[in-house]
Amino acid sequence: MHWTAIYPCAFRRCQDRYLPVRSLLKPPHLQSFSSLYAGASSIDPSTYSGGIDAEPLHRYRVSGYHPIALGDSFKDGRYKVLHKLGWGGYSTVWAAKDLSNQAYVALKFSVAKPQKENRELEVLRALARLDSGESGSRHVMQLLDHFHVEGPNGKHGCSVLEFLGPSVTDVLEMRFADERLPARLAKSSAQQALAGLAYLHKHKIGHGDLHTRNLAFLRQPEIGAVTRKDGKPLEPGLPAYLVRPTSYPADVSLSQQQIKIIDFGESFLDDDVPTTLHTPLLDYRVDLWSAGCLIFELIVGQPPLDSIMATPVTVVQQMLETASDKLPERWQQKWQAIDGARTENETENNLQEWLEETYFDGVRRQDMTREEIVKLGALLRKLLRFEPSARASVHEILQDPWLKNE
Structure with missing residues (x-):
């Protein structure tokens, strides 16, 4: 059992x-990260230092992470990287801007995994084909786009996801x-x-x-409409509403x-x-x-x-x-x-x-x-x-x- x-x-x-x-x-059915990289070329961890608490440098290797820098653009310049959101054993995730519609998105770059089926992408694509009008769909992360990137460590899939908190x-x-x-x-x-x-x-x-x-x-965004207490129209120099700064108060x-x-x-x-x-x-x-x-x-x-x-x-x-x-x-x-x-x-x-x-x-x-x-x-x-x-x-x-x- x-x-x-x-x-x-x-x-x-x-x-x-x-x-x-x-x-x-x-x-x-679950591969360890080390077995995934068995036989791949590697770097000596003692040779390099990043200076901050982040993903391990030794995972930037053939079949591993794709190296990304702030300001990098992908898919013919459509997505511009703004910040790091996180990382895991099989991916790094970045905040980016979709310049086609000025929307913020999350880019999830997977490690290069030749001949390994991406079950996550299959499920996300299946969800994208469903009726988004169903009430429960608003409580499930949505896939917005997907593309591939060729880099020094291999071919990496990138899922474009909703930008969440x-x-x-x-x-x-x-x-x-x-x-x-x-x-x-x-x-x-x-x-x-x-x-x-x-x-x-x-x-x-x-x-x-x-x-x-x-x-x-x-x-x-938490928005508060701006109104005059006497009911008169707003002056031209006032905004129609105020926006609370992004935070999560207790x-x-x-x-x-x-x-x-x-x-x-x-x-x-x-x-x-x-x-x-x-x-x-x-x-x-x-x-x-x-x-x-x-x-x-x-x-x-x-x-x-x-x-x-x-x-x-x-x-x-x-x-x-x-x-x-x-x-x-x-x-x-x-x-x-x-x-x-x-x-x-x-x-x-x-x-x-x-x-x-x-x-x-x-x-x-x-x-x-x-x-x-x-x-x-x-x-x-x-x-x-x-x-x-x-x-x-x-x-x-x-x-x-x-x-x-x-």
Whole structure:
């Protein structure tokens, strides 16, 4: 059994990033960065220094990153690079301006990966072909364009994406000292994430990596109309409206901000789902467990599992304590072989107890009543189930009284 089939997005903190537990287990459909670069020419890391905390220089190599400088233009001068937004193991992301319409966009340059299919691009193109009028589509990142760049390290794909704001995790770190969102903002974020997920699942698309770093705020200007108190017309020297400087203040006005699901690097279509070691094909229901963990984290301010120094055995043991159903019979023998010191029958579910203990910890803000937290626990138990077929659908969760009652 490969435990990521039932719990694909348990998280552990590593340098302020959340990493899937599956990275510990290395399923065969995921290549490590080192294996991707096996045999490629490399630079000596001790020879060069960048002077700042950024992407590793040794990844600028054949089949690796494409070197980019501020002010560079791409696609016949259409896109001009303005700033760096971030980087990951397989891409760098840049803020740019689309000079054809003066719009700001994000350029995601992938590493050169010869003969490796880009599943993310396939999914984004599938989403682009769907009806954008569906309500859930407004909560999913959109692909605007795509092109290729030839460089010294190979041929790189570049996806042109919506220019979005900070992730939920970024807002937490920047604005909330106790790392817990206000209740209204947390619930609004959960509702919007679920609406986006329902849209994906309706079209048989699995996200595969749902967590707070993959929820981003849309940069929507806050505008205030300028009027005279006596109702007379404005003088010529006054603007029609004022625009608040771009920032994310720590107040409940954030609950009106739009959330979008981003980063489709682990996503898949229903007819092209990834396989994992010892398991049959996955489907989009892997997102349902992740959704339960996401909601827990949005409300409490931490993931449901204690992932410090996590190992596959300790993660699964905590899963047994968290899941609302028993470990399926077909998996029990494999679990006992992994951890013969314990048996599944010795483990009791303590999700509600842990939820209340972590929320009412006496340290962080407590905007919800105990009754609301009890209702939240009932919702989470519908999602945190080992059997994928037993998990509630996203549509069912959106109808839950906890989400319906503001």
